[in-house]
Amino acid sequence: MTPAELMTEGLYLMLLGMGFVFVFLTLLIYATELMSAVVQKYFPEKLIPAKLAKIGPVPAEAEDTQLIAVISAAIQQYRKKHTDRD
Incomplete structure (x- = not known):
């Protein structure tokens, strides 16, 4: 070819x-x-109505305070674990 x-x-x-x-x-x-x-x-997909919250919405300040506390505790625990190894 x-x-x-x-x-x-x-x-x-x-x-x-x-x-x-x-x-x-x-x-x-x-x-x-x-x-x-x-x-x-x-x-068909069954639609489930969302349950209404019995209490009002959480104020943003309370969420922020709780979030900061949780993050701070996690950081302290992480540092404690990693400084014990050294």
Whole structure:
């Protein structure tokens, strides 16, 4: 075979392979959409109403104070663990 024939055959095989991949991925997209539609139709997601809080919202200052305390305790514990090793 001449180099031109080899190049032509290589390009043909490349296009054929890319065509199969394109067709397969296109079919995969449609199959996924079809399965999604079937699942949503026959197995709908049940909506559960959110429970209302019995107490009012926590003020931001109280959240910040508690968060700072938790972070400080975690840092102290971390430092204690890592200074004992040295």
